[in-house]
Amino acid sequence: MMLSTYIYKVSKNIKFIIYAFCLPILLGQADTAPADESNDNKNQIIAVLDFTPVGIIKLEAEVLTNEFAIELNKTKRVVVYDRIGMKEVASQKGINLEDCNDNKCFSELGKLLNVNQIIIGKIEKLDEFEYINGSPFALNVTMIDIKADSVLSNRDKRFTGDAEVLMNEIQIAAWEVLGAEIPRALLKKRNGDDALNENATVLGTVLRSALVPGLGQIYAGQDVIGYLWMGSGLTIGFLAYSSYDQYKKAYDQSEDYYDKYMNAKDPQSVREFRNLGIQAGLKEETAAEEAKFMINLGLGVYAANLIHAYLTAPKSKSVSASNQKPLFDFVYNQKLKQPQLRFSIALD
Amino acid sequence: MFLFIGCQLDTHDYPYDSPFDIDGNKQAGIFPPALTLYPKDINLDVEESADMSVYIIQVTDLSGANAVINYDFTKVNVADVQPGDFFESSQAPLFIYDDNKGVLSIFTSYLGTERKVSGSGNLAIITFKSFAAGAANISVSKDSELVDKDDIPIAIKGYGQGVINAK
Numbered sequence: 079m080m081l082s083t084y085i086y087k088v089s090k091n092i093k094f095i096i097y098a099f100c101l102p103i104l105l106g107q108a109d110t111a112p113a114d115e116s117n118d119n120k121n122q123i124i125a126v127l128d129f130t131p132v133g134i135i136k137l138e139a140e141v142l143t144n145e146f147a148i149e150l151n152k153t154k155r156v157v158v159y160d161r162i163g164m165k166e167v168a169s170q171k172g173i174n175l176e177d178c179n180d181n182k183c184f185s186e187l188g189k190l191l192n193v194n195q196i197i198i199g200k201i202e203k204l205d206e207f208e209y210i211n212g213s214p215f216a217l218n219v220t221m222i223d224i225k226a227d228s229v230l231s232n233r234d235k236r237f238t239g240d241a242e243v244l245m246n247e248i249q250i251a252a253w254e255v256l257g258a259e260i261p262r263a264l265l266k267k268r269n270g271d272d273a274l275n276e277n278a279t280v281l282g283t284v285l286r287s288a289l290v291p292g293l294g295q296i297y298a299g300q301d302v303i304g305y306l307w308m309g310s311g312l313t314i315g316f317l318a319y320s321s322y323d324q325y326k327k328a329y330d331q332s333e334d335y336y337d338k339y340m341n342a343k344d345p346q347s348v349r350e351f352r353n354l355g356i357q358a359g360l361k362e363e364t365a366a367e368e369a370k371f372m373i374n375l376g377l378g379v380y381a382a383n384l385i386h387a388y389l390t391a392p393k394s395k396s397v398s399a400s401n402q403k404p405l406f407d408f409v410y411n412q413k414l415k416q417p418q419l420r421f422s423i424a425l426d
Numbered sequence: 427m428f429l430f431i432g433c434q435l436d437t438h439d440y441p442y443d444s445p446f447d448i449d450g451n452k453q454a455g456i457f458p459p460a461l462t463l464y465p466k467d468i469n470l471d472v473e474e475s476a477d478m479s480v481y482i483i484q485v486t487d488l489s490g491a492n493a494v495i496n497y498d499f500t501k502v503n504v505a506d507v508q509p510g511d512f513f514e515s516s517q518a519p520l521f522i523y524d525d526n527k528g529v530l531s532i533f534t535s536y537l538g539t540e541r542k543v544s545g546s547g548n549l550a551i552i553t554f555k556s557f558a559a560g561a562a563n564i565s566v567s568k569d570s571e572l573v574d575k576d577d578i579p580i581a582i583k584g585y586g587q588g589v590i591n592a593k
Contacts, residue, residue: 325435336440343546345448345484352442352449359438366435373435 460584512547
């Protein structure tokens with residue numbers, strides 16, 4: 079095992095423990111990886127033009143561009159020029175931002191806004207059909223250095239999904255175009271929250287959950303659910319042990335009083351130990367019932383945890399297979415305004 | 427952990443039948459002064475032996491006792507009878523028993539200087555040996571007698587019973 083891998087695993091284990099005790103505080107922080115501070119673009123003001131819509135309406139493109147701009151600000155590497163203000167300033171100077179797509183216009187806009195960098199993009203819906211699992215989209219985002227007249231970075235990607243997937247990909251693109259580390263929350267959302275650890279196996283997940291409830295789920299990348307299982311297991315374990323402790327005390331007391339009862343000859347002592355012994359016996363039975371209930375509950379939670387770990391463990395599948403379009407799709411034809419069963423064969 | 431704990435959750439089921447337990451005896455219909463047997467229930471295998479003691483409960487100024495014990499002689503026999511500690515003093519008590527086909531008669535008297543003793547205690551220890559399977563009833567007969575130092579009978583209000591279950 080490589081040293082770096084080992085250090086990573088150790089640090090991850092330590093994080094498990096910290097999370098278990100400080101979950102409410104750390105949960106928010108855990109989903110956001112720290113942004114890399116060492117970047118040349120830090121705190122630079124950058125202009126973001128509305129992404130060009132293809133196959134979607136202009137309003138959708140504006141909303142998505144706004145989300146992209148908000149996400150850019152979250153990176154804390156750049157500050158996005160106020161987009162409403164930008165439109166007003168451009169309008170006053172007679173610049174139509176919708177037609178601003180060449181370097182001359184970018185240069186003019188850059189001088190006007192006093193920015194050196196500008197981001198443009200295009201959102202394209204690739205297919206007229208709406209699939210049950212979403213539509214295919216293409217997203218292109220380009221960051222341009224106006225003065226140098228050069229492309230600083232470019233992201234071009236295709237994906238299939240619904241509006242939520244599209245929004246998530248737009249947000250991811252904001253981090254990608256700046257070369258920043260993408261927050262874990264976005265990656266989790268992209269991967270359906272259960273495939274973060276691609277190396278996780280069913281056996282590994284179930285075995286870990288068998289050892290400590292929730293550990294398998296955490297291993298598989300389902301941190302929150304994992305900690306919930308772990309918390310439930312610990313709570314029920316503590317309550318079960320507490321009930322068992324009470325039962326054990328009552329059990330020992332009952333035994334002690336009975337011995338004293340049997341050894342006593344004085345009628346007063348016999349009566350006293352008999353009463354104490356019977357009381358301890360009742361307490362013993364109650365505590366045993368409570369402990370049995372907690373144990374059954376604990377075993378139920380433990381079994382449910384194992385089943386959950388098995389069901390939600392990442393199943394082995396090839397990456398390409400997961401992205402493959404199914405042979406048959408149930409689609410909605412917007413032109414004909416009716417659902418259709420579509421048959422398609424990949425030619426690649 | 428759950429399985430470990432779960433395997434250890436048995437509870438006591440004590441009979442609370444001490445021969446000295448006045449309340450327990452009253453619940454069983456035995457009022458003092460009484461002659462009782464302990465343990466009341468004995469489980470054993472055929473050919474095995476077990477001890478059953480005769481107890482005297484809350485008696486005043488007792489000098490002598492004749493405890494008559496009836497038992498099922500078709501299932502058990504009397505292997506031995508030993509004096510209990512109730513009449514123990516500087517002198518050993520007079521202790522005689524006679525076993526006659528299901529009727530064991532034990533005579534014992536206190537030979538201490540005061541010639542009398544009060545309270546509760548063990549009068550005799552009977553060793554029964556089982557030779558046939560089944561339940562053998564043992565009971566204190568109403569022919570039993572308690573007397574003070576002037577040979578005046580002391581009324582017995584309770585008579586104990588027991589059973590030996592052989593398999």
